[in-house]
Amino acid sequence: RNVISNNTQLGISISGSNATAIVFAINGSGVGYSRMKYKVSAGVSPLHIKLRLLGVVSFMTLFAGVIVFRLYNLQSAQHQRWLKMAASQHGSSVEVQGARGTVLDSAGRPMAVSVTSASVGVHKSKIKDLHSLAKKLSPIIAQDEEAIVEKIQAAKKFVWLARGLPRPVGDEISALGLASVSSFASFRRHYPQGRIAGPLLGRVGREGRGQSGVERSFDEHLVASDYRFVVQRDARGRLVKASTSEDYLDAGMSLLRGLVGEARTIGSAEALSLDRDQVWGDFSRKEGVALQLTIDTFAQAILEEEFAVGRSDAKAKSVFGLVMDADSGEILAMAQTSDFDPNQLDNVKPSELRNVVVQDNFEPGSTLKPLIVAAALDEGIISLEQEMDCEDGRYKFGRHIIRDSHPVGEVTVAEVLEHVSYTKLTLPTKRTK
Template identity: 30%
Template sequence: MVTETENNKTPRFRIFIVSLFFCFFYTVIIFRAYMLQIHGNEKLSNLATSQHNANLRVSPQRGTIFDRKGEILAIDVPVASVGIHPHQIQDKDQVIKLLAEHTSLNLKQLAEKLASTKKFEWIERRIPIDNGRAIESPKLPGIQISQEYRRFYPNKELAGQLLGAVGYDAKALGGLELTYDQFLRSATTNKSVERDARGKFFSEPDQNLDTHHLYLTIDKNIQTFAETALKKTATKHQAKSGFALVLDVKTGEVLAMANYPGFNPNAYWKYPLDHWKNHAVIDVFEPGSTFKTILMAAALQNRTTKPTDRFFCENGQYQVGKNTINDHSPYGWLDAKTILQVSSNIGVTKIAQKLGRKKFYEFIKEIGFGKEVDVGVSGESAGAVRPYKSWRDIDFSNIAFGQGISVNGLQMTRAYGAIANGGHLFKPFLVKEIVDNSGHSVHKTEPINEKEVLDPTIAGELKQMLHLVTQTGGTSTQAHVPGYLSGGKTGTAQKFDTRLKAYAENQYISSFIGFTPLEDPRLAIFIAYDTPRKNGYYGGLVAGPVFKALAEETLKYMGEVSREQANTTTKIAQNKTDAKTNLAIVTPEQKWTSAQKDLSQNKVPNLKGLSLRQVLTLTQGTPVQLTVKGSGIVVKQMPESGDLTNTKEFVLTLGERT
């Protein structure tokens, strides 16, 4: 039987158990709250931050590319990228209408985007910033506008292949943009942005501006001259491709690197890959007769041939082993300078045979062929020079006139530059300076004279020989630059078909390479066309006139005084000197002494102001013959005083003293 006392203990026990349970429960809650609020604060903070912030991949701002005078060639411009959160859009018709007005998508494409089940969809990236603002202005739910940067080339096709292009997310795709990407590109691309509870971004990402800017050696105006002249002739002759190079022979700076056909990096996706090629450094080709100059340089430098040495050119046909070398005309005896002037294959073969394989090969390597110039353009080709021990007799002959060897355009231009500047082989370069975003210089390229490959006297002789090419009797009178003297060499090289393993019919590399002004050269210029299909294909006919036009325009732009201008300036200065002399008081004794001195030095004396008796006394005992008109004192004479003369006939006009 349960007593009353036992009955009272049972509820108390139950109350105790329940109380104990609640105490334990609240202790757990308090402990958990402590762990979350105090001990776990950093973890919660990170969780909140991850929900509030997001990492957005944006296009980093790139540095600007300038020409040598600070003209902009490539720059980043702000653009807008439009995206949507489909589940947040309330009025689809209104959104579609707005987007159709300011993007390139049509109504159907937009409807498909809005029907997406994704949380986020890009509508269009890199549209004009004003279009982005117009879309953002109504503040319609579900539309997201982000600012990015797009690469802009203000001169369109100008230097397009050299500069390269930049794609989405600031990815460099070629040219100098790719080579110098580490300097031009910002260091980071992931930026932190804030977003609301719906996941919509409401702050713009900060841009990292740790970029650098490039100053090139290219001159925008000379580049324009080159591309204009190159394109005009390429169109006329329907050439497959071509390039023009302009090099400062005294420093190695590349002033222009033009290519045909053109390439506009603003719309890179529209062009086939062949249009992206920088033919001046990527293409390798057999140089043809332009390489005869290299053979002649080697022969002169090794003293195996002099410009006046004569060689029999076999009347146009010469047997080398089982092969026959032909000339375009049946030449007989020619001296070395004429062999180069008329471009005789047989003549250069005989000069090469006198030089020898080993010496020729060593000079070819010494002047820079067979290895990359390393000018900073991706894809540069080194060309090919086979070891001389593998040359057969016919190979040796072919290489002497530019077949059986491959080069690129910059290698050839550098070699001719060395001839022009007196024998110094400068390293070509394209980037003059790199500066950081604060304007501080981080790198400057100074001219590098790698070595002397020709004695100055030999280089001088070779310049005069190459000058004859542009004169009457040479292979490219069309390359003569009016008002300036120049020198150079034509090339018409038949292309080798690697598939057929034979030279292709009617496919040629037509070229001219030279330098100007002859007296003190500043420029080396190489013009080359691949496969001209119309209106002739000879190098002198196709490329020679382009050299002429480009050289003339560039020299005038650079302020080089033409020979006519120099003569006019000299004459004006002489007239001023004469005027000052006439104004000065000169005694008869001074005139007499001065005239005696001039005659003794084989100069024409100033006889003005002397009487006929004085003139006859002065010239007595000399071979001078006088023709006299009028009476009085000498007021006019021919020839004028001061000029050196071989003639002894003076015509004097006499008149009254004034």
């Protein structure tokens, strides 16, 4: 019997495996009690304990087996798969466009060079407010807001808004931090001499390949190979390692080593453009072969100016020609009146891109007369005072009849040159053969 408190006593009676508990409650108002019965365990058998232990051990063994199998599956069976997935998430290759080779004149003055520029594109799926985006970009890339909206709406996933922009413009766009806009560093072709030798030099397309003129004829030498970088990032997109998979360059690698560990967080939309900014420099540029022409810029400018004056005075449709070094045969200048500025090609017609001096077919006419007469004089076939009958401008040569536009009769060889007679030129030519 136990006294629980001043007002309560407890009495318990036990018989075998049964127990009866009687609780007495005593207070100022009287005495009350309650009775309850319960069964007392006589103990757990050894077999029951063994079964419980076996169950626990079996469960732990099965659990450990599942873990081991899963580890084997991840590290051995699917090792390559997870490596590729990790590489795709944390690593990427970045191509830095190489600079196209420089074109020089005979004195080493630049006629065509590659300068750094920026191209701006938009990822349509990442745009939150189209009109707000257009409003921000419009003054920077100098395009109308509605034109920007129309370009983006017409695109499926990605659209170029502008290419060949000055480099500071690309930097300004990157500074906006817009996830849907990417500014890519690239090169654009620049012609320091302006309109001088425009048709001769030709043009380069948006993909950096020559489309006409010298740019096309020597494209395989001028074109540059891209410079590929492999970069790795942590989970937050920070650059943790950079290396080259191609074209190991000491100077370029020293720059890359300086980037290792740099923890500047960048968004996926601008990752490529920032990487290109980081690895940019003359030492990491892979340029095409420099090309030096026999053209003299000063002679070219004088020839083009004289052609423009001559065309105006003679009211001719076109004027074209070249200046050649008589001793070496080098072309010092090659010009035509249908010229253009290769820096401004927006309104240039395809026909204006032709270098008519070398691309068009035409009858040489009087151009070859001095050469024919000189060859005949050198062979002793004729003399300048020798008289010839021009047969009133008609001469049959085989099945063909050669006609003069200005028929003449008896003239000397010197007068043949003066009066533009082609009929008598066939005679010394035939004798020379």
